[in-house]
Amino acid sequence: MKTVQSVAIIFKDEHGQLLEITPDTWKTMLSYRQGNTAPEAGGLLLGRIILETGDAVVDEVTTPLPQDRRKRFRFYRSNHHQKILDKVWRLSSGTCNYLGEWHTHPEDYPTPSKVDWDNWRLKLLDPKNHYEMLFFIIIGEKAIRVWCGYRANASFSKMAEYGKENE
Numbered sequence: 001m002k003t004v005q006s007v008a009i010i011f012k013d014e015h016g017q018l019l020e021i022t023p024d025t026w027k028t029m030l031s032y033r034q035g036n037t038a039p040e041a042g043g044l045l046l047g048r049i050i051l052e053t054g055d056a057v058v059d060e061v062t063t064p065l066p067q068d069r070r071k072r073f074r075f076y077r078s079n080h081h082q083k084i085l086d087k088v089w090r091l092s093s094g095t096c097n098y099l100g101e102w103h104t105h106p107e108d109y110p111t112p113s114k115v116d117w118d119n120w121r122l123k124l125l126d127p128k129n130h131y132e133m134l135f136f137i138i139i140g141e142k143a144i145r146v147w148c149g150y151r152a153n154a155s156f157s158k159m160a161e162y163g164k165e166n167e
């Protein structure tokens with residue numbers, strides 16, 4: 001029997017940085033798990049960093065759009081995601097921002113590819129981004145892995161991972 005996820009999922013890294021993902025957002029990302037045949041999926045993480053604590057909260061994600069190109073082992077995100085982000089940002093009066101990216105991998109325990117690392121580094125170096133850190137999630141078949149990227153020194157730390165046994 002599967003339990004219904006009703007509490008936020010929380011990840012933590014070795015520096016004590018917390019990332020909280022709201023239940024609906026979590027469910028949305030997990031619904032794109034690839035199984036045996038589905039192509040990769042992905043999108044942007046949208047949310048905020050709480051001023052008092054420095055904790056990050058993902059409130060929303062974008063999901064695959066018709067303009068994206070989805071392959072079994074690659075996901076090419078179109079710039080329509082950026083348009084959604086701009087709209088969400090405006091509607092939230094600037095409180096909902098870009099917090100990073102998520103995508104799926106057709107493997108049990110996902111490992112970032114060289115393309116992933118290169119993309120993530122570019123995001124960290126992009127001066128347009130608002131926060132001092134960004135988060136990168138890969139949804140695998142048996143585990144969900146999250147990396148926190150720090151913009152100050154363009155470094156990454158792996159956050160505690162979430163396995164299927166937790167579901």
Ligand SMILES: [Zn+2]
Binds near residue numbers: 103105116
């Ligand atoms: Zn990847």
